[in-house]
Amino acid sequence: CDYGDIIEVHAALMIPMEQKNPGAFDYKEYLKSMFGVYACMYPRQSEQVKKIGENPGWLLKFALVLKKKMICIIKQTIPHPQSAFLGGVTLGTRGGVPPQMKFEFQATGVAHVLSVSGLHAGFIAALFFMLCLLAKIPPRPRWFVVTCGLLIFTLITGARPATVRSALMYSVMLLFNTFRLSLKTSTSLTIPVTAVFILSGIIPDITSPLLLPSASFTLSYMAVWSLCYLTGPVQAFFETYIKSWTFIVFFFWVFFFTTVASVNFDLFYNKFFLEAVALTLILTFIAAGALNKTKPLLGLAVHKMPPSLYYLVQFFYAQFAIQLGMMIPLSALYFHRFPTAGIYANFIAIPLIGFIVMVGFLSGLIGAFFSALSLAPVGALIALYLNAGNYWLCNIFMGVAHFFFKAFRYPFMPTFKTSWMFSYYAVILLIVCYKPVLEFFADVRHRLRYLSREELFMRFSAFAAAILLFFLLYNYKFKKEKTENFRAIILNIGFGNSNLLTTPDGKHVLVDTTQADEGDFNISNLAAAFTFYQIGGFSDLILTNLKPENTGNAAAILPYFPTGKVFTAYKPEDILKKMAFQKFLDFLGDETLKEKWDTSYVQNLYDNVYYMRKVPLIANKDFSEPRGAGKIFYSRKGVPLYAAKRGDIIYSSLSGGSEFMIKVLWPAEEKLAGTPDDLANNSIVLKATYGKFSMLMPSDIMNEAQGEMLKYYKPEELKSDILIAPFHGNMSACLAEWYEAVSPKVVIIPYSYLKGWSFAESDINPTLEKCRELGAKVMRLDKYGAVCVTSDGKNVTLESVKKPIEAGAGEASQEDSSDVF
Structure with missing residues (x-):
């Protein structure tokens, strides 16, 4: 089957995967907004798919045949991975680009070149325009040729919204220019430019209104909007203020921040450093302003660069x-x-990608043209000569991306709140419209000169009353009363454990980091949740055991999210001791692991601990904080490691008249041995209490550890409002007496099916049955998504990311995805 053919499919109709965690990617919403798709089918055999009709569009057929021939030419003339890169930037076929290359492009801010958009459409328009000039084609036929070229390019690359919008914009702008319709090329708010901009955005989206909130629409549209409307004010700002001594100071700070970002990015996490830098920055600009008036340096400004650098300055x-x-x-x-x-890499990448796209597309067209004339070897030879140079351009581009990837950090950022975003773009709009705004205030000032004192008093009083009323209404409507709540997010990421706790006094504690995966999706989902809640670091990271499903992403999280302390169930000196693989298994003492020593699971366990040491982790007795002036230039080179044992209090505070505490209930000083799973049975068990509320987080402890806990603790010491089911709700961790002692009102089961990791869904049935007997509400993460537990010390609120599709024995119904008790 080819694209556009009509097919008949026999398979189950399924709802696309929904968002599972706060801030995570929503595949269901993506399909709906990008393609208008509301359901999926997954045929497993070729017999389930039958072709019943041909693609009716001749133009689309032509474009797809041309695309196939161009792909063949690229593969024949350039080796992999350069061919995959060239196919991605010219034809939108980025499937063959290696994952590591994609990640390096993302980290250096040049990944946009792999997503065919307005930038690429502009290069193609420029290519056809130059070919028309070489062929001496008159202006009006030239417009037709360029527009047809853009149309073919749009169809070849999949007619994505960004490409359609850009092709339309370039065609309309060229139309205005060709037929002399007075299109102005300045960045001021002229009617023709505004009309072109609005039409190019509205027309493609009339047929796809769901695209409006999508990332592709917003990013591409805001990039073009910034070029059209912000470039002028930015140029005016630099020409007016960044000159003479201010020019020197500005670029000194650019160089300073660049150096810090590449040499020691951790300094940006040091508040003392940031405060000192902010004060110094203000003082240097004040001094530069004073020197500009007394001893100006004439001719030192961005806009006074040599004429040969004009285009670089505009860029x-x-x-x-x-x-x-x-x-x-x-x-x-x-x-x-x-x-x-990205700020630096794009200065090299964007001019370079222009040559790569134009030469690559031209070589593909030439190869396809001669192939249609039955002269394929001639076309391939010409394309080979063209792509011989393009091969080196591709290498330079990839080398630039790799260099900046190694030189700079790729940090996570807190997600902007709605109020932040509104305020930010309000300021941006003021910058864009600064001339009309200044003219308005100048006019108001002129008019006020002719008013009497009584009239001025009345008008200013009315204005002040309006401002006061606005702030009162804002505080009443939007300003929420600050409440000191405890919040726990039980995340649903793979078949692993990860709980994100926020204490009533605003500190953040992370319990486990779920398992790592090949595509780094799990670390991305974790980071999305952290940034969604504006979390930049943690006071404590608690790794309840060393299993891969609990520690898999710890080594990846620690460099990007500064952490005060790390807790494990083992002595720091034992964890930090360099051990060969076999000695490491002897240290753990789990006979089951020794028997499975050659499995990927045991290898992952060893690797996780190895890479955590590289962070590095430092034994708490060897860790010390700087004092005095040393705090300013101090960047933490390691994280202190602690051992957690029964009776320890990891965190405590007094909030709202109630005590909050995270206490360790297990393991004991002497570890359990000889059980079916010693690692699981020696997991750290935590109990969070706040006022009358309590929540038990038993990690992976099984029946053996549960029995030992019953010997040590009275039932009232274990009793909790919320229980996170141990070992993902497995029947081997469902001791009836232990569940009865805990007597939870709500049981959250962190179960999700994951091939190669999870156990059968039927293995949680005994746990569901026990919850039904206790009358406890059950929330399974595979059906509810992540669950948010919030308590003020008296009441408890439970919310889930999604509503469950179905409810089984002992489980909550669809209507109960949000509850209060």
Whole structure:
């Protein structure tokens, strides 16, 4: 089957996967907004798919045949992975680009070149325009050729909204220019430019209104908007203020922050450093302003660079505008990370990608053209000569991305709140409209001169009353009363454990980090949840055991989210001791693991501990904080490691007149041995209490550890309002007496099926039956998604990311995905 053919499919109709965690990718919403798809089918055999009709569109057929021939030419003339990269940037076929290359592009802010958009459409328009000039084609036929070229390019690359919108914009702008319809090319708010901009955005989205809130629409549209409307104000700002001594100070600080970001990014997590830098920055700009008046340095400004650098200066203004209008706020909103290297990498990448796209597309067209004339070897030879140079351009581009990837950090960013985003773009709009705003205030000031004192008093009183009323209404409507709540997010990421706790006094504690995965989706989902709640670090990280499903992402999280302490169930000196693989298994003492020593599971367990040491972790007795002036330039080079044992209090505070505490109930000083799973049975068991509320987090302890806990604790010491089912709700961790002692009102089961990791769903049936006997409400993460537990010390609120599809024995019904007790 080819694209556009009509097919008949026999398979189950399924709802697409929904969002499972706060801030995570929502595949269901993505399909709905991008393609208008509301359901999926997954045929497993070729017999389930039958072709019943041909693609009726001749133009689309032509475009797809041309695309196949161009792909063949690229593969014949350039080796992998350069061919995969070239196919991605010219034809939108990025499936063959290696994952590591994609990640490096993302980290350096040049990943946009793999997503065919307005930038690529502009290069294709420029290519056809130059070909028309070489062929001496008159202006009006030239417009037709360029527009047809853009149409074919749009169809070849999949007619994505960003490409359709850009192709339409370039065609309309060229139309105005060709037929002399007075299109102005300045960045001021002229009617023709505004009309082109609005039409190019509205027309493609009339047929796809669901695209409006999507990332692809917002990013591409805001990039073009920034170029059109922010470049002018940015240029005016630099020409007016960044000159003479201020020019020197500005670029000194650019160099300073660049150096810190590449040499020691951790300094940005040091509040003393940031406060000292902020004060110094203000003082240097004040001093520069004073020197500008007394001893100005004439001719030192960005706009007074040599004429040969004119286009570089204009490109600098455009890049600055895009960073302000699109990259800074929207990177945090959609990707939760900010490519610090992108500001610099794009200065090389964007001019370079222009040559790569135009040469690659031209070579593909030539190869396809000669192939249609039955002269395929001739076309392939010409394409080979063209792509011989393009091969080196591709290498340079990939080398630049790799260099900046190694030189700069790719940090996570807190997601902008709605109020932050509104305030940010309100300021941006004021910058764009600064001339009309200044003219308005100048006019008001002129008019006020002719008013009497009584009239001025009346008008200012009315204005002050309006401002006061606005703030009163804002505080009443939007300003929520600050409440000191405890919040626990039980995340649903793979077949692993991860609980995100926020204490009543605003500290953050992370319990476990779920298992790592090949595509880094789990760390991305964890980071999305952290940034969604504006979490930049943790006071404590508690790794309840060393199993891969509990520690898998610890080594990846610690460098990006500063952490005060790390707790495990083992002595720090034992964890930090360098051990060979076999000695490490002897240290754990779990005979089951020794028997399975050659499995990937045991290898992952060893690797996780090995990479955590590299963070590095430091034994708490060897860790010390700096004092005095040393705090300013101090960047933590390691995280103190502690051992948690029964009776320890990891965190405590007094909030709202109630005591909050996270206490360790298990393991004992002497570890359990000889059980079916010693690692699980020696897990750290935590109990969080706040006023009358309590929540038990038993990690993976099984029946053996549960029995030992019953010997040590009275039932009232174990009793809790919320219980996270131990060992994902498995029947081997469902001791009836222990559940009765805990006597929970709600049981959250962190179960999700994951091939190669999880056990059968039927293994949680005994746990469900026991919950039904106790009258406890059950919330399974595979049906509810992540669950949020909030308590003020008296009442408890439970909310889930999604509503459950079905309810089994002892489980809550669909209507109970949010509850209060």
